[in-house]
Amino acid sequence: MPTPTQFVLTDIEGTTTSISFVYDTLFPYFKQHAVAYAQSHLAEPEVHEALSQIADTLSQELAKPITTEEAIKFLTHWTSADRKDTPLKTLQGIVWRDGYAQGALKGHLYPEVASVLKRWHSQGIGLGIYSSGSVEAQKLLFGHTASGNLTPLFSHYFDTRIGHKRETASYHNIAQEIGIAPQAILFLSDVEAELEAAANAGFQVTQILRTGTISSKRFPTAGGLDEISLG
Structure with a gap:
């Protein structure tokens, strides 16, 4: 008998949210405003802490001292390269927070996501997010959707501070943090390598197939959250 699902952990990009929203809306907004924002809020x-960490990384990579002021010049380049460095993700979340507050940004969700998350929550299923984007960015996106503020639905948020998404140890850490057996946690993602890492940790997994997603031959798939039946 399969273990009943007690908790759903979901990815964001390509799962609940269009990848194009990140690359066509969020990243361009950050690149347009990052330098001016960092300079005026240094x-x-x-x-200051995030820029100091970026400067330390750059100093090691370039083998020469880099100041926090100089590090600002690399923000646009790092974003274009889609680097997963935690301090960059932190800064992105800060700049996006300002954009959401001004009404310049609104979080995108696929049509069925909000209603399904609300239904699962009402059924007593725990909900959490695991994304490469910072926890700050996660809360901003789900806090400013066309369906309103959905952050009260989630009990846990995880980013790269818990570990990288293609590493099995990350999911062991998450299960321990949540306090639920891995077998009772369902992880949703569009990326097969992430599903593999979670499955190796004992998680239930399902690949969400959005437009352009390459279907997995190894794991269960669903065309949307509304196609998932929780055991």
Whole structure:
């Protein structure tokens, strides 16, 4: 008998949200505003700390000292390269927070996502997010959707601080943090390598097939969250 699902952990890009929203809306917004925002908010602790970490990484990579002011010049390049460095993701979340607050950004969700998440929550299923984007960015997206603020539905948010998404150890860490046996957690993603890492940790997994997703030959698939039947 399969273990009943007690918790659903979901990816964002390509799963609940169009990848094009990230690459065609969020990233361009950050690249347009990052330098000016960083320069004008450099004295703020969270901005200064993230830039200091980026400067440290650059100093090692370039084998020469890099100041926080100089690090600002690399923000656009790192974003274009889609680097997964945690301090960059932190800064992106900060700049996007400002954009959401101004009404310049609105979080995209596929049509069925909000209603299914609400139904699962009402049924007592725990919900969590695991994305390469920062926890800040995750909460902003789900806090500013066309269906309203959905953040109260989620009990847990995870980003690269818990580990990278293609590493099995990350999912062991997540299960421990949630406090539920891996076999009772369902992980949703469009990326087969992420599903493999989660499955190796004992998670239930399902690949969400959106337009352009290459269907897995190894794991269960669904065309949307509304096609998933929780055991």
